[in-house]
Amino acid sequence: MKKDLIISRLIVESFFEKLNKGLEVDVAIAGCGPSALALSLALSKKGYKVAIFEAKNEPGGGIWGGGMMFNELVLERELKGYVEELGVNYKEFGEFLVVDSVHFASALLYHTTKAGTLVFNNVFVEDLVMYDKRVSGVVINWMPTIRERLHVDPISVIAKFTVDGTGHPANLVRLLSKRGILLSVTGSTENLCSCGTVEYEFPMDAENGEKFVVEGTREIYPGLYVMGMAAVSVGGGPRMGPIFGGMILSGLRAAELIEDGLRREVAKIDRETRI
Numbered sequence: 602m603k604k605d606l607i608i609s610r611l612i613v614e615s616f617f618e619k620l621n622k623g624l625e626v627d628v629a630i631a632g633c634g635p636s637a638l639a640l641s642l643a644l645s646k647k648g649y650k651v652a653i654f655e656a657k658n659e660p661g662g663g664i665w666g667g668g669m670m671f672n673e674l675v676l677e678r679e680l681k682g683y684v685e686e687l688g689v690n691y692k693e694f695g696e697f698l699v700v701d702s703v704h705f706a707s708a709l710l711y712h713t714t715k716a717g718t719l720v721f722n723n724v725f726v727e728d729l730v731m732y733d734k735r736v737s738g739v740v741i742n743w744m745p746t747i748r749e750r751l752h753v754d755p756i757s758v759i760a761k762f763t764v765d766g767t768g769h770p771a772n773l774v775r776l777l778s779k780r781g782i783l784l785s786v787t788g789s790t791e792n793l794c795s796c797g798t799v800e801y802e803f804p805m806d807a808e809n810g811e812k813f814v815v816e817g818t819r820e821i822y823p824g825l826y827v828m829g830m831a832a833v834s835v836g837g838g839p840r841m842g843p844i845f846g847g848m849i850l851s852g853l854r855a856a857e858l859i860e861d862g863l864r865r866e867v868a869k870i871d872r873e874t875r876i
Contacts, residue, residue: 645718675699680849
């Protein structure tokens, strides 16, 4: 058998095995930024089935560019233990840690995929699956299909919980609000668009922005969680620039909330089984 044929078959068979596993998961995440990576790593390590769908070719979100393409970024000192657990090199300056952005992104990607997270890049979440007024998964298509506006139908992924990790656009929240399913969001801003999310965040304020993103991490509609910059857009919080502690903590907070929800699901099934 020709080597080229073997290579092609190995890729096709391996990918479709992975895709088949990803069609029904505990958690489906749209967007593969730092919050998504922190969330997926926390849950995958505990045995939950997590799939991330990233529209771009390069998973990692805003980590790679650091600040203004200076590929260094800052974390709060409270994440020192987390950084050391990942095996990431860092420099310490008072209350801050400085890490190489490429090194940090690579570590997050390595550890979460090692733990079992399924990452599908070049895949766009174009819609949501909804059963009985509850978000129950995502509708996906190839990003080149979306970009070229080809008339190609998507496929669906079923999930117990879905997470909007799409960053500034908060794409999944917009899918609900533009249909009138989600009529309002919390926040005190006046720059809400017709979709119910903000067109732009408040001006730069790293200190309050870092707090806001964690506090705004929540279930915004049954079955749908919002985290990271999507939470900032939904709530109208300030942007915070190349400091990423809040992003990681937002992902970890989402993991706690979702794990609690998954446990409740298991308990509910157990009760129904006994009855």
